[in-house]
Amino acid sequence: MSHHPGSHPGGPSAGGVPGTxxxxxxxxxxxxxxxxxxxxxxxxxxxxxxxxxxxxxxxxxxxxxxxxxxxxxxxxxxxxxxxxxxxxxxxxRAGYAAGLDVTPQRIRAAVADITGTVVGAHEVRTSPRRAGDVPAQVAGALDGAVKEAGLVRADVHRAVIGTPGAFDPSTGRLRYASHLPGWHSPALLDELAAALPMPLGYDNDVNLVAVAERHAGAARGQEDFVLLWNGEGLGAALVLGGRPHRGFTGGAGEVGFLPVPGAALARGVSRSGGGGFQTLAGAQELSRLARESGVTDAPRGRHSTVAAALLARAAEDDTGPYGRLLDAYATRLATGLAAVTAVVDPGLVVLAGPAIAPGGEPLRRRVASELHELAASRPRLVLGEVTEHPVARGALESALAATRDEVFDTSGRTRPTD
Structure with missing residues (x-):
């Protein structure tokens, strides 16, 4: 069991002496x-x-x-x-891998063959307020995807699970995700390993979106970039040298806790589950910004759903009240990004998530303009391109990379003529 997916023993010379x-x-x-x-x-x-x-x-x-x-x-x-x-x-058929995306509302599992083609997917609905039997829910999601693919669980070489927050490598406990009920037991990783006896990896959901964007999206071939995600919460992935930087406790990129100008200085953030940047620019703020900008027909519903609808309208007509909404929101996003870029100095920033992507080019253009005013460096800003289940896609790519290393290693195989 690995907390950081993609790690594996051996290499090209496993099973022999170099040069043989x-x-x-x-x-x-x-x-x-x-x-x-x-x-x-x-x-x-x-x-x-x-x-x-x-x-x-x-x-x-x-x-x-x-x-x-x-x-x-x-x-x-x-x-x-x-x-x-x-x-x-x-x-x-040479090998299969699985990726799972966990949110408070559901667990989505997808299974792909060795070429990366998704052959099965399944969702299990979960309660955002009440803790359920997490190992059973995860196993149920995976088994549903396996069944849809016409496979059995033993066909899957490896699975990677993406969650909000991160599992602390020193304790094995999930941190930075107080809104995910049932996932905070100190025995959870052992229970998941017992429920799914296969190599398991765990990673932060936004890190996995960055993996997907680097593999087949806006960050193809990029070794160093930042991905800013806004959905149920604000988060970032810091990709350095081609790998997500996770930090000592796994919390690198938890920018929702970042103290920023324009938001009251939050204390006790580890208990409250939020901080300045989340308060300033989280999806929950879009309704209020819309009212202040003169929008009179804002929809109701979950924060991320409302934010997506408002931004989609604004992208169609970025003048008048909706233009003012985009201006205000872009300033808030750029405020937090300025702090991130001052530390990381990326050449590229990818903007993604259901509370960013629907704003399209009008929002991207405004964030770029504001960031160039607030930050000493001038990174290129682009919109994310992996829009269909990006967390699950990144989890699949992470699981597939390790599976291919295993399946494609022929050094220990017997030659047909031996």
């Missing part, structure tokens, strides 16, 4: 598998060209991977005169 034929074969195997993951089906000739391997060596490699159940020979290439070349692809 077994290890070199394993390195070539991994290179070919990564190419198939990135490019999709490829011919033997194309794999040879991309890896620098000779045709006989590429043929042996593909035969080895096919015998190991890692690749399948499929159709043929077209578009050239003469017979098409046979194409090879990753066998999606």
């Amino acid at each position: 034929p077994r290890v070199l074969r394993a390195m070539n195997d991994r290179a070919a598998l990564d190419l198939l993951l990135a490019h999709g089906p490829l011919s033997r000739t194309r794999i040879g060209a991309l890896t620098g391997l000779s045709k006989p060596t590429a043929s042996q490699l593909l035969a080895r991977l096919e015998a190991a159940g890692l690749v399948v020979a499929g159709g043929t290439s077209t578009g050239r005169p003469g017979p098409g070349a046979r194409l090879y692809a990753l066998d999606p």
